[in-house]
Amino acid sequence: MSDWAHLMSADVLVTAASSFSHVAALVNPGCVVYQPMWRGPLAGWIAPSRDLWDVTLHKARPKFLSDEGLARYRAASQPA
Numbered sequence: 001m002s003d004w005a006h007l008m009s010a011d012v013l014v015t016a017a018s019s020f021s022h023v024a025a026l027v028n029p030g031c032v033v034y035q036p037m038w039r040g041p042l043a044g045w046i047a048p049s050r051d052l053w054d055v056t057l058h059k060a061r062p063k064f065l066s067d068e069g070l071a072r073y074r075a076a077s078q079p080a
Contacts, residue, residue: 007013007024015021017037025032026042034041034048041047 004020004024007021008027010028010030012031012033013021013025013028014033015025015035015037017035019039022037022039025034025045032042032045034045036048
């Protein structure tokens with residue numbers, strides 16, 4: 001079974017801010033937990049309030065992550 005087939009048939013699908021998981025969510029009959037991205041959620045999906053997320057450059061992060069914490073995360077995730 002392909003990765004996409006697993007996503008499309010999952011009992012609970014937690015999406016990423018990506019078209020790959022979003023398309024799978026469109027046909028998933030189960031519970032879909034939506035992560036904000038440029039496409040909006042469908043009716044019936046579980047979606048956090050936009051107030052909880054700061055969406056910039058297709059990357060979502062909780063607002064409770066401080067600017068310093070975000071800077072450390074970005075520095076650590078840069079290739080060596």
